[in-house]
Each structure stands twice: as C-alpha cells, then as structure tokens.
Amino acid sequence: MKVRRELEEMGRAARRAARLLARASGMRRDDALARMADALTARRDEVLSANEQDHEAARANGANESFLDRLLLDEGRLAGAAAGVRGVLSQPDPLADVFDERVLPNGLQVFKRRVPLGVIGVIYESRPNITIDIAALCVKSGNAAFLRGGSEAVRTNSALAGLASECAAAAGLPRESVQIVRSTDRALVGEMLGMKDYLDLMVPRGGAELVRRVAAEAAMPAITGGVGVCHAYVDRKVDVDLAVAVAYNAKVSRPSVCNALDTVLVHSAIAPAYLPKLAAEWSKDGVEIRADRRALTILGQSAGEGVRPAAPEDWGREYLSLTASVRVVDTVDEALEHIEAYGSGHTDTVLTEDDAVADRFVREVDSGVVLVNASTRFNDGGELGLGAEVAISTNKMHARGPMGLRELTSYKWVALGSGQVRN
C-alpha cells in the first residue's frame, strides 16, 4: 500500500511536469540537455563510483559476463552517453514540427502540430546508459520520464536520473521531468503496469520475459521490442569476404545486445566456400556454432571444437552471447520462410550481389529494419541518425524500429476557420 501511494504521488508529479514540459520552449528543453551532457563529464566520478558499487555487488552475486558487460559504465561509455545526449540535443525540436498543411476548398486551413505523448514509463534491466538516453529523449520531446531500472543497477541509475532531474530544474523545468523509482521491491513492476491514469506509454527494455510480461499486463499502451532474433541470409551470388566481414561484425562486435546476429542462413551453392571462412573468423573470438546437418558436414572438415549440431530450439533463439546458429538452404524462399517462422521482426540482413534477391528480401521480410550488405548492428537509434533511442520497437503500431524523438510524440489536428459550417 505504501508503495502504491508513493508511486501515485510520483505519477501525479509526472503529470504536472508533463503539462509544463509540453508548454516549455525548445530553448529551455535544449538547455536541460546541454547541462546533462556537461554533468556527465563534470560529475563523472560520482556516477562511476555508484556504478562500481553496483558492478561489485552484481559480481559477488554471481552475475554472468554478458550481464556484467551490460551493467558496466566506464569513462568511455560515459563519454558515449554524453555524446548521445549531445546527439539528441542537436536534433531539431520535434515540437516545432507543423506538417500535412493544406487549405480545404471551404477555406479551412488545416495542419497537424506535433505534441508530446505525456508521461513515458520505462522499465529496464541492467544497462544504465538507458537512464540518460531516455531522460534526454523525453525532455527534448517534452515528455516526463518515469523510470524503473533493474535493482542491480539502482545506485548507478539513481545517480544518473538525479543528475538529469537536477539539470532539468537548473534549466527552469520541473524537477519531476525525470523521476526514478528507487525502491527495488519487485512488486513495483506490477503496480507500475497498472498506472494507466499516470503513464501514457510503457516501454520495456530488457529480456524476453520482461517484454512478455509488459505486453500481457500493461494497462496502458506498451511498446513490444528489444527481442532480436536476427538473421543474415548469404545468397549464392555474394562477395564472400564481404559476407564474412559483415557476419563477423554482426555477431562479435557486441554479442550481448538485441541487434547482434543469431542465425546465418547460407545458400547451398556458396556454403562450402563461405562457412569455413566464417568459422575461422568467428573462432578467433571463440564463437560457438550450432550447425544444421549440412553445415556440420561442411564445417566438420575445417572447424575445431567450436561447432556443435543445432537442436530444434536453436532456431528462433536470441543468444545474447558468442553463439550463433547456421543453416544451409537451397533457395531464397527457404530463407524467407525460415525468417518468417523464426524471426522476431527485429533486424534481418541479406548479403548478395543480386539486386533481384535484395529487392525480394527487402519487400518480403516483415521486420522493423531490413538491411542489404550491412551489419545487423546498425539497427540502433544513434547509428541510424536519431541521436539515441528509447527502444527498438517490433510493434507495427505507432513506431517500428528504433524510436527516437519523433516516436515519442503524437500530433493534434488544427483547423483555422472564419465561420465554416458543414452542409
């Protein structure tokens, strides 16, 4: 009961903050972001020391390496977060956006004006840079942020959210523009998912279990996303070295995140030339391969102990680690069917020199981001030019793929008349 009362108080404060944020000038909102970016450098030690405590506690609790990697902040990642805030800051003010203007035959002047959604609830796990990304995106777009991070990162997240909140206040915006739930009581998540009077949108960022729970329980609209079962289809007509380099990057550059590659589908005509080279590259980083029967036959002669037969559950699995599955297919159709059956609508890439194959892949793969001859790792708000992202949506409603500033807004229709009435 006490928890609920506290959350409701936070919710009311968030509503008030959202109303003021929606009316605040773009200059004031930008000022808050500039202060956040500066504070991430100026108050670096304070944040890193909070993160060190979280990291040590997690390690003592036996957290695995992928988890510890996601939790970790260092000077580099903090500088990256500050650069992310500056990237968001440099974007045009989404609330200055007026679009779809027209004058109707009766003289009514109609247009749409972009408006904030209101209060954005975000429930996330480990990665603490999310705190600052979301604070920046919300404040810039005139939304209040209502955050609940993972309990293992509570010190880091509180430090970052406190910093963002103080920067908002210093810019003349409500302190409650950014709020974080500091209690680590697990019942909180359920309470938050019921707060439809206070939260206009719920964004889960975390593993499949969290995403499923939010989709099932959230009383407000919720984004589904963050679960990326990512495929690369290597066509028969392909630059083998390019396809090795892309699949290597997609798997190895940061295996713990949702846009990392999970499954390679390779055309049988190129598989004997391609797979051994890929396996050799991957083996340098210790990637474990789960291979179908035909891939196993090909790799059996060249690869070492890092290759195992794939089990049925390897298809459609998000590894989040240095593991990947490989399957040999005989046609583009087989690859498309595999992706339709096992993909999560997140990110898929085709590696081919055949324009017709690329075009079909782009048209028929029903995913948020579809790439040609490029790494799946580019499904990312920063990489795609949004500054940063609040989530990567696999929904088709509202927003799909990386959600930046514009995706945190709605619009209102405005019609300016001179006494028009309807017949």
Next chain:
Amino acid sequence: MKVRRELEEMGRAARRAARLLARASGMRRDDALARMADALTARRDEVLSANEQDHEAARANGANESFLDRLLLDEGRLAGAAAGVRGVLSQPDPLADVFDERVLPNGLQVFKRRVPLGVIGVIYESRPNITIDIAALCVKSGNAAFLRGGSEAVRTNSALAGLASECAAAAGLPRESVQIVRSTDRALVGEMLGMKDYLDLMVPRGGAELVRRVAAEAAMPAITGGVGVCHAYVDRKVDVDLAVAVAYNAKVSRPSVCNALDTVLVHSAIAPAYLPKLAAEWSKDGVEIRADRRALTILGQSAGEGVRPAAPEDWGREYLSLTASVRVVDTVDEALEHIEAYGSGHTDTVLTEDDAVADRFVREVDSGVVLVNASTRFNDGGELGLGAEVAISTNKMHARGPMGLRELTSYKWVALGSGQVRN
C-alpha cells in the same frame, strides 16, 4: 466452440489475404475500389432492400430515432458511400510511399517504406456505411478487413461486405480481403477480442460501452475513439452571428454522431448578447438546453420551455441527440479547465476574434482536433481530405483524430549498404 473454430478459420484466411494484399500492385487494389463504387450504384436495390428489412426489424424492436437514423441507408447515403469510395480511390497509394531518406556518413542508404498493418478487426454498431468505408480503406492500404457489425444491421452489412469481397475477387485479389462475421451471437465479440494471432489492430466504432469494453479486453492493440464530448468556447471578443451559426451547425446538422456539439462555454461578458440568439436558433430545431445557473438567468427571460437547469452529469456528457449544455465562464482559463476536466479529447472549437485566445486554445486543449471559428462537425476523414475514415481516434498512440489510409499503415526501415560494419 463452433463459433471459435469458425472465427479462427476466418482469421487464417484473413492472414493469407493480408500477405497477398501487401504484395498486390496499387493498380489492382485501386481496381477493386473502382468496382466497389460502381457496384454500390449498380446493386443499389439489393443493398437498400436488405437495409429496409433491418430498419423495419429495428423499428419493430422499439429502437429510438437516433438509432434508426444511424441505421438508415437511402439512395443519398448510398451515393455518399460510393463517393466516399471514389474519394479513397483518388488518394495516392500509401504503399508507394518511401520517406525519411538519407545517406549516413558511412555510405548506408537509409529510408522507410510504408507497409500495411496486416489484418484490421472492426467491431461497430448500427451505421452500415462503415462497412463500405472500411472495406475501401483496408483494401486500398493493403490490409485485410475482418468486420463485425451490429446485429440489427446484419442484413445490410452482409450485403455490403459481400459486394466488397466480390469486387476484390473480380480485381484479382483474395475474396477474403473483406470478411464479415454473419452470426449475431453476442459471445462473438469476446472471442474476436482475443484473436491477437490473427488481428493486428482492433477498431471499435460505437458507443462508449463498446469502446470501454474493447479497451479493457482486447488482446491486440486497439484504437480508442468515437466518444466525442465536444465543446465550443465563445470568447468575449467574438462575432456573435458567426458564433451562433457555428454552434447551430455543430449541434443540429447531425446530432447523432460523435463530432456533434455537446457543451457551449460562453464568456460572461458576451453571454447576455449571445445566449438568447443561440437559444432562438436552436429552438427552431427543438434543441433542449441544460443551462448552468447564470445561463439560466440570462435565458429565463427570452427562452421557452426548451431550457432546463443543468445537472452535474450534464458536464462531460455526449448527448447524441438534440440536447446541449451551456455554461457561463469568466475567463479563458475557466473554459480550458472545464474542457480538460470534462472533454474526451475528441473535438473542441473556439469562437473568437482574439488571436491570442485562439492560439492559447489551440496549444492548450489536448484534443485530437482543435478548431478556431469552425464547426466541430469537421472532425471527419472525408471533410479533412482523407477520403474516408476507419475511426476517429482519441488515442495519442499511432494515430489521432480521423484515421484514413496512412493511419492503417506501418513502415519498415530499409538500409542499403556495400559491406558496412559497425565499429
């Protein structure tokens, strides 16, 4: 159980149809619409005779006038529906839309391509022209329509949906591009709301009870909308005759629909000049006024029996009939607070010659459509240039206000590369 099995079969057919529709050319989809518009004229008698049967049955069941009006189709409304289909037909193909193109510094060529949502479920009451509006909007935008109309209009709706489905087939599209549930079993609605594997979006079109039920029970994303508690604020600085004409039109031109005016808020400085004139106009059509104390004092001297004191429940009430509430306010703030407290986020208009007041109203009223010196009746897809509408959303997510073709689509990100990898 039989019902569920039938619905699932329809759902699977809709999925297949949606996949084919998404890949069909714009020419083929347009051909289906052209055939629908023609068939509404050519097969007019068949539709009108089905409607006559529905109308007689409803009248025999004691349906009220507002209900009977919504149910009615006549040659004029049928011609209107055909014109609506032609209006949708004449819109550009939303699926040809490629937008937000850019080339990233690493050479990746990024853009978004518009794609259909998939299968659109629509549960609606009475107004049978919705059947044809939605069939046209769905087919044009490459979505399959899965319809469930009110049981009182089942003959009319089945005739219209059958006609649309045959036109789709004649154009070489799947017959199941448009399907309607013909059973009037009330348990169907609950079953449909659970069909998240088959329906990508649920659109309720009907009264407040239906909208609430769908919001509470739908397992898939759902549009909230159609409940319009519409306000007009008559400012102190106003052209009285214009403001009378607009409020007259907004209330009287079609009282049974959601964009009809419900509440007039009038500044105390102009109320004595304005209200008697408004009441005199309204009384010609028999509008009943629910007046607050101050409005009552003003109207007591001039108006007849059509004026009664407002009860607390008159604020925030959608009348859907020839009744309106009137309140005298002393400031713009009071009007804005009233609308914030009692509005439904649907449609509100300000009648003023003061640009500052108009600007504040437009900024601060948080509704889907906000008008200045124009009738609330313009919140309508056809009137605002969308051709027709699938619903009028009061959600902020995805789409707000009238939802036309574009609002029935999502997009995918496409990135064309030449071997780009991420650092």
